Amino acid sequence: MREAVVVSSVRTGLAKSYRGSFNMTRPDDMCSHVLDAAMQRIPAVDKAEVEDVIIGCGFPEGAQGMNVARVATLGAGFPETVAATTVNRFCSSGLQAIAMAAHQIVMEGAVVDIAAATES
Known part of the structure; x- marks a missing residue:
C-alpha cells in the first residue's frame, strides 16, 4: 500500500467578509489562482x-x-484530460476532498491528485 503525502500547500490571503478586497472576486477565479500557485511550487510535476x-x-x-472544481481547474490552465469533481459535505467538504484524494493515491487508483476547498 502506498503512502499519500502533501507536497504543496497554498491558500488565499485573508480579507473582510462581503466588503473586503476579495468581495467582487469569484470563488472559481480565486481557486484557479491557488491551483496554479500550488503547481508552480512543484516544477517537477506537469499539470497534465x-x-x-x-x-x-x-x-x-x-x-x-456549475461544478466549481471543473471551472477552476480549466481556469488554472490544466488540460481538459484532467478530471475534476466538486464535493459537497457542507461543513466538512474540504476535509472530504482531502480524504478522497488520499484514498485514491493509497489504493493505487492515482499517482497525483489535488485536494482543495473553496467558498464564496
Missing part, C-alpha cells in the same frame, strides 16, 4: 500528470455552482 482535482465546496450554488 495530475489525475484528479477534488474541490470541496460547502454551498455549491450561485457563483460557485
